[in-house]
Amino acid sequence: MTSIYPPLTRLEEHRKQFPALANKAYFNFGGQGPLPQASWEAMQEGYEYIQQYGPFSGTVNDWIKSEVRQTRVAIASELGAAVKTITLTENVTVGCNIALWGMDWQAGDHILLTDCEHHGVIAAVEEIARRFQVEVSTCPILATLNQGDPTAVIAEHLQPRTRLVVLSHLLWNTGQVLPLKEIVEVCHNYTASNQPVRVLVDAAQSVGSLPLNLTELEVDFYAFTGHKWWCGAAGLGGLYIRSEVFESTSPTFIGWRSIITGEKGQPEGWQPSGKRFEVATSAYPLSVALRSAIAIHQQWGSSQVRYEQICKLSEYLWQGLSQLDMVSCLASSPPKSGLVSFVLTNGQSHEQLVHSLEKRGFLLRTLLNPNCIRACVHYFTTTSEIDQLIEAIVS
């Protein structure tokens, strides 16, 4: 590319596929991505197919099996993982819960959390602690945004009884990308524990924004959603479980999708793949929408190309924000992700600004820890949208 930005006409054409972008400047991809029109139409066709040939029939059941399988293949391919490692879930948090409740906890075991985890995941960890008399502690990763070494922080906080480290690959509050491969190595090579230290990743912000090869990362559990950076429909996500820990992870919420049955329909064993952790009937057409959305991103470019574009645009946004007197960005250098968080230094309420921006067609969100406003850019955000946002913030 001669220009750092793609040709405007190609970008404009690409953006037309996302109806939500037509009437607003959207900066909340970390909340939810806009659903492409083709994905929505494919989903509608799915719903209509089910009514046409079913709703419950041999034909429809075969269709569902085939669609879900193809989506699992598409997800696995984007994540650099084997198909059998992928469990489909309702959302990222269910994926985290599957991993958390699937371990054989003993009283006195220890879980290490970072101080940047989502409150839903923290609450699940706290309930695990209560039920199984497991210890939980939190390590200070937030402070490594601008200086320090997150891997060293994690390493310092491992304990002889640590069995699980829970962290986000891409922090939802500050946009910091953690060096996951390094962290996983430190955890897997921790010798003071007589049991392996596993790593559970909340990948809510990383899937669909970072280029990923989970096999190479050697992470144990990687829970994600399809409805944020992948722009699928809300209600479908997944969990990657590394082959090496698959058999020692027990299913908790269980249903007909988890098992294989005998000739009288009785449970006879677990599914040998990620299906083992799936339960029962879902909104299957969501999987058609997600696969279609992934394909649309792939048509634009590889995950590496998209990520580089995200970084260029977030640098542009970060620079624009940094020039404002009333704004201070949390990160002292451009984030290596699409999440740019900032605070207002003029005493104005964050809630009030976000509310006022929404009225004017700019969608962002506030966060409470740290108290800030978060603006997200995707690879198809335009510099003109960013310019207008900067102007809207000051006006």
Added chain:
Amino acid sequence: MTSIYPPLTRLEEHRKQFPALANKAYFNFGGQGPLPQASWEAMQEGYEYIQQYGPFSGTVNDWIKSEVRQTRVAIASELGAAVKTITLTENVTVGCNIALWGMDWQAGDHILLTDCEHHGVIAAVEEIARRFQVEVSTCPILATLNQGDPTAVIAEHLQPRTRLVVLSHLLWNTGQVLPLKEIVEVCHNYTASNQPVRVLVDAAQSVGSLPLNLTELEVDFYAFTGHKWWCGAAGLGGLYIRSEVFESTSPTFIGWRSIITGEKGQPEGWQPSGKRFEVATSAYPLSVALRSAIAIHQQWGSSQVRYEQICKLSEYLWQGLSQLDMVSCLASSPPKSGLVSFVLTNGQSHEQLVHSLEKRGFLLRTLLNPNCIRACVHYFTTTSEIDQLIEAIVS
């Protein structure tokens, strides 16, 4: 009513609301109900609203909250339950899992299952047994279809350490309706146990087909789905938890929907309602579809009126089948539900007949325990469809 069947024109008009009924004779409501056109359109409007004003924005979040609340109210109202007792789940099996994993199991506790439970639920119970060293036994309810007293069978199988009885209100295999109020009384009044015996009901077949007042039934846990007899979209169900056992039921899979948060966003406690057992992002427009479907049924008549019509039609079907030489109905008298199960006595394979019927536009299903074919009628099934089915079976 002077005729036992509703005026044909009213029925024809009502049936036009269900596109799936237009091109086939549908007899698998126990698998999935046909989605009404208005529910599908309401759901489409929901998806379009989200893209128009979001996808993630203050406006959309308020809309989701309001829609989900209204659906919870509609569900509670149909079930004769307080709104706060209702948890929304992805499906009936998730509801069963919430109850199963929410109890404070001690080694040696006992769970009593009937021999007519769904394999997904059996598998979940077996995993509970393995994890917490809980005993499981099964009581012979199948044999009470035509003679005997299911309440007495349950009573005989309670043990001093029994803490939970798991049963279906309406058996998915034979269509038998269990006397739930009586069974609950026997369990709650069982004095040989020093802990109360709770009752978890798999209500997959009863919600949307039986008139229900859960408050009066005094059942502890009642797990259901919206996509079978209520004809909602697949992927949304719920769980009723009786107020008296609410606080002693612990949430297992946990997320931001389960908790209340403090000023820094940290978890500070559980939601005081059924939300406590909900996890995170769902396909919210499904709740618009379900509420719309429930309203369409209510427009036809009360749940009592609908149930009586179901029974009349299933009697008509049962009689028609009973007259065939090649068929033997499992029930020796007309079932008090919309499920009519039968076997072929001419040696023909059940699978083969169901497959051949599907090709000819008649949708039924096979079951493995007992090995049979199941035909379901809803209140809007026509006698003409039943006549045609009888003819198709013999031809």
